[in-house]
Amino acid sequence: MQTKSLISITDFTKEEYLKIMRLAADFEENPNQNLLQGKVIATLFFEPSTRTRLSFETAINRLGGKIIGFSDSASSSVSKGETLHDTIKMVSNYADLIIMRHPMEGSARYASEVSNIPVINAGDGANQHPSQTLLDMYSIMKTQGSLDNINLFLVGDLKYGRTVHSLLMAMLQFENPIFNFIAPAELAMPNEYKLLLASKGIKYYEHDEFTDIINAADIIYMTRVQKERFIDPVEYEKVKNIYILRNEMLKDTKENMRILHPLPRINEIHTDVDNNPKAYYFTQAKNGVYARMAIIAHLLNLK
Amino acid sequence: MEKQLQVSAIKDGTVIDHIPTKALFKVIKILQLEECSEMITFGNNLDSKAMKTKAIIKIANRFFADEEVNKIALVAPNAKLNTIRDYEVIEKRVVKTPKEIFGIVSCFNPKCITNVENIKTRFEVLSNKPITMKCFHCEKITSESEMTYL
Numbered sequence: 301m302q303t304k305s306l307i308s309i310t311d312f313t314k315e316e317y318l319k320i321m322r323l324a325a326d327f328e329e330n331p332n333q334n335l336l337q338g339k340v341i342a343t344l345f346f347e348p349s350t351r352t353r354l355s356f357e358t359a360i361n362r363l364g365g366k367i368i369g370f371s372d373s374a375s376s377s378v379s380k381g382e383t384l385h386d387t388i389k390m391v392s393n394y395a396d397l398i399i400m401r402h403p404m405e406g407s408a409r410y411a412s413e414v415s416n417i418p419v420i421n422a423g424d425g426a427n428q429h430p431s432q433t434l435l436d437m438y439s440i441m442k443t444q445g446s447l448d449n450i451n452l453f454l455v456g457d458l459k460y461g462r463t464v465h466s467l468l469m470a471m472l473q474f475e476n477p478i479f480n481f482i483a484p485a486e487l488a489m490p491n492e493y494k495l496l497l498a499s500k501g502i503k504y505y506e507h508d509e510f511t512d513i514i515n516a517a518d519i520i521y522m523t524r525v526q527k528e529r530f531i532d533p534v535e536y537e538k539v540k541n542i543y544i545l546r547n548e549m550l551k552d553t554k555e556n557m558r559i560l561h562p563l564p565r566i567n568e569i570h571t572d573v574d575n576n577p578k579a580y581y582f583t584q585a586k587n588g589v590y591a592r593m594a595i596i597a598h599l600l601n602l603k
Numbered sequence: 604m605e606k607q608l609q610v611s612a613i614k615d616g617t618v619i620d621h622i623p624t625k626a627l628f629k630v631i632k633i634l635q636l637e638e639c640s641e642m643i644t645f646g647n648n649l650d651s652k653a654m655k656t657k658a659i660i661k662i663a664n665r666f667f668a669d670e671e672v673n674k675i676a677l678v679a680p681n682a683k684l685n686t687i688r689d690y691e692v693i694e695k696r697v698v699k700t701p702k703e704i705f706g707i708v709s710c711f712n713p714k715c716i717t718n719v720e721n722i723k724t725r726f727e728v729l730s731n732k733p734i735t736m737k738c739f740h741c742e743k744i745t746s747e748s749e750m751t752y753l
Contacts, residue, residue: 308742383720406716406740425714427741492744 304599305412305419309430309466314473316598317437321447323594323603324438324587327362331590335602336365342395343369344387345422346378346402351563351585352422352431356399359592368395388414397600400424418599426462432562433466435591439584440471440519443558448475451516455482456523456543456568458489463562464523468493472502479504480513484539486530509542515552520545522561522568522581547572560584611644616663618685618692619675624648626678627658629752633674633707634667641665654681669699674707676700677734677750700731708736711749715741724753 306312312320327333341360345353353371360367368391370376377387384407391398392415400411401422408421408428423429441447452471454464458481471477479497481489481504488506497504507513514520525543530536544567545559558580561569565581573579597603622630627647630636636643642663651657672684676698686694704726710717717724717740726736726745734747 384716385720402716403714404716404719405712405714405743406710406738409740410716410720410722424716425741427743 303416303418305408305415305421306430306595306599307408307412307419307421307424308428309433309470311430317434317447317470317473320434320591320594320598321438321441323597324434324590325442326603327593327597328587328590331362331593332364333362334364335597336360336363336600339365339396339600340394341365341367341596342391342398343367343371343422344376344391344398344400344402345369345371346373346376346384346400346407348372349401349423352401352429355585355588356420356422356431356592358589359596362589363593363596365596369399384411385414388419391415392417397596420595420599426460428466429462430466431588431592431595432463433470434595435584435588436463436467436521436560436562437470438591438594439558439560439580439587442587443580444518444556447471449477450474451478451480451518453480453482453510453514453517453520454489454523455510455520455545456525457487457529458483458523459487460529461523464489464521465493467521468497472497472500477502480510480517481506482508482510482543484508484525484535484542486535486539487525511549514549515554517553517557520557520559522559522565524566524568544568544570545573546570547576550576550578553578611661612690613642613644613661613663613687614690616641616661616665616687617667618687619660619662619672619679620657620683620685621651621654621681622658622660622675622679623654623681624656624658626675627660629678630658630660630675630682632752633678634671636660636662639665669696670701672696673699673701674704677704677707678752680732680734700728700734702728703739704728704736707753708745709751709753710738710741710743711745711751712738712741712743715743717741 388411397418399420399422405425405427408424412419527536561581645660647658648656682698684696685692706723725739729735736745
């Protein structure tokens with residue numbers, strides 16, 4: 301297909317990342333632009349995701365587009381047994397762009413093969429969720445002024461967390477990143493990523509707790525340590541409090557340091573952090589609307 | 604040297620030698636030899652100096668493009684192809700693992716869309732020995748021990 305889709309974060313080049321950053325900043329400055337007037341955008345959510353769907357739909361509305369779609373598969377023809385292939389074929393005849401979330405991994409890539417209009421992957425199972433990464437990058441860009449020379453602390457579930465893997469893949473395109481991985485042994489960063497960093501000569505460090513090292517961070521990216529990921533529940537009980545960020549831990553951190561989290565948060569960031577100016581996770585979610593406006597405008601060649 | 608041919612000779616065609624014994628029927632399937640109407644003879648559990656035992660397939664009047672025969676590299680990485688004309692070996696080839704594999708293997712990931720919808724699987728080969736492949740769709744990496752042949 302000639303159309304450009306966004307399925308994995310690695311589908312975009314460094315130049316495209318930077319273009320998304322520029323466009324997102326422009327949309328933040330001037331959010332109501334009628335670029336999508338006369339266009340129909342399909343939001344196909346085969347599984348519910350209120351946060352992501354509302355963020356995309358806000359982006360579309362701010363750009364003046366019309367939305368068709370469904371918010372879970374029970375209200376779509378999937379419940380009658382229609383294949384993904386046929387649903388995508390049909391919708392790509394109606395709309396100008398498809399935004400899709402689906403529980404099966406690889407479903408978005410497949411949809412982009414079937415569709416003759418661009419597809420944005422809004423999450424395919426545990427595989428990819430690239431718009432999350434672009435909003436994470438936009439949040440880093442906004443708070444640090446650059447995507448170069450960032451000391452990034454990734455905390456929590458680094459084994460299964462798709463957001464940390466995608467963020468790592470994107471950030472290694474930029475100058476001199478330093479990665480600090482803070483995770484229990486059961487949820488450590490997979491070897492393939494460490495080998496990739498080593499092959500590129502990029503520095504990374506692994507830790508099993510972060511109280512003593514936190515002051516070096518530019519960005520602390522928190523993720524949830526889920527109990528169900530542990531084979532032995534005793535192991536979970538041992539580590540569950542190590543990966544909780546508390547306000548008292550932040551007193552000597554860098555001025556520019558900001559805390560990110562893809563949300564939803566459970567308890568890994570104590571609520572006493574919320575009023576600290578370094579807590580950035582709610583603004584980060586807001587940045588998602590601008591990043592998604594930028595992705596849509598880019599894929600439809602509107603900017 | 605074998606004093607007697609273990610599988611009878613062919614006048615024109617292809618001999619695929621050094622197939623692991625366990626892979627014989629997989630090779631037949633991958634090359635779709637069930638549908639071939641030419642004379643085919645095969646032998647299994649034959650003596651082999653290099654492999655101890657091996658399988659061999661002789662197909663009369665069939666000649667294979669590299670692209671076609673490289674598909675068997677997954678199951679028979681050391682297979683050798685002899686092209687026969689008038690009882691003489693006129694060309695010897697070894698199979699090479701292709702960079703991409705289409706069909707043949709299913710994705711080990713039960714949550715991969717290729718295991719749900721009617722999709723031809725596609726893998727990027729990351730390494731040869733041992734073979735590891737990345738699913739084009741779900742991006743998970745399949746190792747040799749996890750491979751299931753379609």
